[in-house]
Amino acid sequence: MKGLLDLSDIRQKLNTKIIGKEIRLFEDIDSTNREAMVLGASGAKEGTVVLAESQTGGKGRLGRTWYSPKGENLYLSIILRPPVLLAEAQLITVVAAVSVAETIKKFTDIRPGVKWPNDILINRRKVAGILTELASGNDKVNYLVVGIGINLNMEISSAPEEIRGIAGSLKDFTGREIDRAGFLATNLSEFEYYYMIFKAGERQRIMDIYTGYSATLGNRIRVRSLEGSIEGIACGFNMEGGLLLKRDSGIIDTILAGDIEHIS
Ligand code: BTN
DSSP, X not given: OOOOOOHHHHHHHOOOSSTTSSEEEEEEESOHHHHHHHHHHTTOOTTOEEEEEEESSOBOGGGOBXXXXXXXXXXXXXXXXXXXXXXXXXXXXXXXXXXXXXXXXXXXXXXXXXXXXXXXXXXXXEEEEEEEEEEEETTEEEEEEEEEEEOSSOXXXXXXXXXXXXXXXXXXXXXXXXXXXXXXXXXXXXXXXHHHHHHTTOHHHHHHHHHHXXXXXXXXXXXXXXXXXXXXXXXXEOTTSOEEEEOTTSXXXXXXXXXXXXXX
């Protein structure tokens, strides 16, 4: 473990108007998303960030866990109060994915890929993941938490065996230590930039950038759900970030959520 994050260092590097104006930093926590949901319920301001050096119960999508060793990576959750319907909320995950991809590009000169919906990959290895959770009423979002985990400096050789073959860190690919405070500040500023575009209703612009990063588009994929599994070619995205899947029969399905497997 290297030096711990320093709030004044982060604030000095941050040039946002809303996102990260309030940061709660924890040395150890179960999950920043859980904490952020609690803070959201008690009225925390839009843009509040919950940040942790380590998580003992980091949450991944679909009930998985997120490996969160201390002082090496970034684990953060952003509390948002977007004035949108539930159906539009998925686009915030797209905003987060774009912000992480852009930040990686700026910091490493490597252009990552995004596996739908929100796995950030370099050379097919997952370097970051996003988990969005929300509270709603009357079909509207009350508040929303977008949780981002980015593997910056962890040594893949010391990660648990079950992720050693699929995960990677930016340090693995660049051979150098990434400045965590600097990466965080840039990521929050990228997030704010795209979140403002989202709030201004310019969805096409966000989806165009997301599409440019897509590692899924054009691939043959398998989607598994409780109803069974379907296969087809990923042929596009809709305006809410849903995946368009063209089956061999020619029928196009829209997949709104789930887990996909790239077959080719
Ligand atoms: C996934 O790809 O499965 C999503 C991983 C999301 C992990 C982050 S780490 C910070 C935030 N707090 C959590 O408990 N999970 C998210």
